[in-house]
Amino acid sequence: MLKAVIFDDEYIVLQGLQKMIDWSMYGIELVGTANNGYAAIDLVETHSPDIIFTDIRMPGMDGLEVVEKILEAAPEIICVVFSGFNEFEYVKKALKLGVSDYLEKPITIPIMEDTIRKILEKLHHQKTVLSLEEKWEDSRSDLIEKATLDLLLQGDEALPKWRKSFEEEAKNIVAVTVLALSEKSPDLLSYSSYFPVYIRNGSDHLLVIYHFEDDSIEWMNQLLYWPSEFGITLGSGRTYHQLTDASKSYKEALQALRYGQFMEQGEWTRFEEIGENPNIPGDLSELEEAIIFYLRTGDKAGLFQQLDEFISKIQLQRLNPDVIEREILKLIYLGLEVAKESGEDVSKISQGNYLPHVDIRLLNTKEKMFSWLKVQMEMIMDWFLRIRKDKKHDAVEKACTYLDINFAKDLTLQDVAEYVGMNPTYFSLLFKEEMKLTYIKYLTKLRMERAKELLREGNKVADVSEKVGYHTYRHFSELFKKHAGVNPGQYRDSF
Structure with a gap:
């Protein structure tokens, strides 16, 4: 049910409109009346009416001031203004404020009922339009x-x-x-x-x-x-x-x-x-990508699970031996590309030259090929992890020294990986293992600590942003706030 209120300083008008109109017949509940502007505002805040009928002349605050305040806060409310003063300026101001109708006193019951019907038609139209707009927005x-x-x-x-x-x-x-x-x-x-x-x-x-x-x-x-x-x-x-x-x-x-x-x-x-390895194709299947992921991260259980899924898939497809051989060799060479990310010579994975495309030709059943595949992938992973363990500390220490000196430059992971002579993906995993922080978090922490020093010295925030490697002031401010709990200006002012 719709809610309505009436504001007028004449008692007889308030009583007449309350008693002489059957509000429920129109689906409206008259929730209150007021005889001055301030009481009118309180009534609106308390009941949130859909329709307001108000006289212009009232003590404390006139009707047009009341309407202005109400429509500023809730423009969807329908306001009807009535007055005994037939002055064009009042009408013009009322319409400018966005009132739905302007009625001259004395207000008769037929005029009020006709006005209520117009309001209901308007509300029905608004509801229909809103419903159509919502449906269109949902559909779009x-x-x-x-x-x-x-x-x-x-x-x-x-x-x-x-x-x-x-x-x-x-x-x-x-x-x-x-x-x-x-x-x-x-x-x-x-x-x-x-x-x-x-x-x-x-x-x-x-x-x-x-x-x-x-x-x-x-x-x-x-x-x-x-x-x-x-x-x-x-x-x-x-x-x-x-x-x-x-x-x-x-x-x-x-x-x-x-x-x-x-x-x-x-x-x-x-x-x-x-980072990425340009030597690994970009159109790999999900299984192939998962195998590379578990190789890089050193998760042997995950690797064997993916290899078992790969073997099951091959078995279901009933491929001929040449195709099986090709698919297995593809995995082996993907594994070797991952191993090459260490920067070491992968031919040293096994004693002598490692030639999987020759070795696989000696296998005459698919079961032997699948068993051989698992052995090769485990051998590649073990060699890869051993190299990583031997090289990790020195490479990351070299990278940290480089970052400490060059943190203000526009440094990418690719730049730092190239400096230490490693593939970016391999380096990022190595860095996290050694520092217990990702590369970007380490660099951000380095920059934020330097920013704190510069701010404590009284430098301008924009200058500090540039000096620690951020050319976008707003992004620097958000990062600093996340790191320090306050924005850079507040941090500087606290010192």
Whole structure:
């Protein structure tokens, strides 16, 4: 039922409108009356009415002032003004404020009933329009989510439908970034610089950021707090300016999430932080990617589980021996590429020259091939871990010394990995093992501690941001606040 209130300083008007109109017949409950402006405001705050009838002339605060205050706070309320003063200026001001009707006194019952009917028609129309708008928004939201998922999975083929779903907004999108989440995320606030779309693909929780501006950072500043506030692990792919590259960002986001969950639960891992091996193809199956993951991370149980799944898949497909041989050799050589990330000569894995493509030809059954595969992968892993143990301390110590001197430069994981002569992915895992911190967290901590020193010396926040390697002041401020609990200006002023 709708709620209505009446404001008038004439007692007879209040009583007449209360008694002479059957409000319930129109589906309206008259919840209160007031005879001055201040009481009127209190009544509105208490009952939140849908309709207000008010006289212009009242003590304390006139009706137009009351209407102005009410509509400023709740513009959806319908206001009807009546007065015995037929002055054009009153009418003009009332209409300008957004009142629905202006009635001249004396107010008759037929005039009031006719006005109520008009109000009900208006409310019905508003409700219909709102319902249609909500249905359209829900429908469009579903279309956008479907078009986004198709874009991630199909690339070029999905682009025409994607453009149709986004309508005019499609022309303004300049880049796309995909994030993979460990679980359903809270809503990411929209800004003028980007538009977020949350989607599910099987067990994958994905957040796709469409950028309207290059170098937008508002979305990054929000996500900085998600791991600590909501316990969510994030993995993000790289940002691409070609929409058809969204599928690359998607695959990278899944890889980053997997490595992030391995290295540190409840953190945000960027694909740039784990690096990539250009010698490993980008179109691997999920099984092949999982085998590489367990090799790199030294998880022998996980590796053998994936090898068993690979063997089961091969068995079900009933492939001929040549195809089986080719698939097994592919895994062996992928394993060798992972081993090469150490920078050592992989021919030393076994005594003499290691020639798996020759060795496999000596096996005459698929069972022997599968057993041989497991032996080879275990041998590669053991050699890889032994090399890692021998080299880890010296390489990470060299990297830390380099970072201590060059932290203010625009340093990427790739830069530091090249300096110590290692593959970025291998180096990132090595660094985390030795330092118990990811590369990016170590560098951020280094920069924040130096920033604190500079702020305590009284330097300007913008200057400090530049001196510790952040060219975007707002991003530096958010990182500092996350690290220190207060923003840089507050920290400097406290000293």
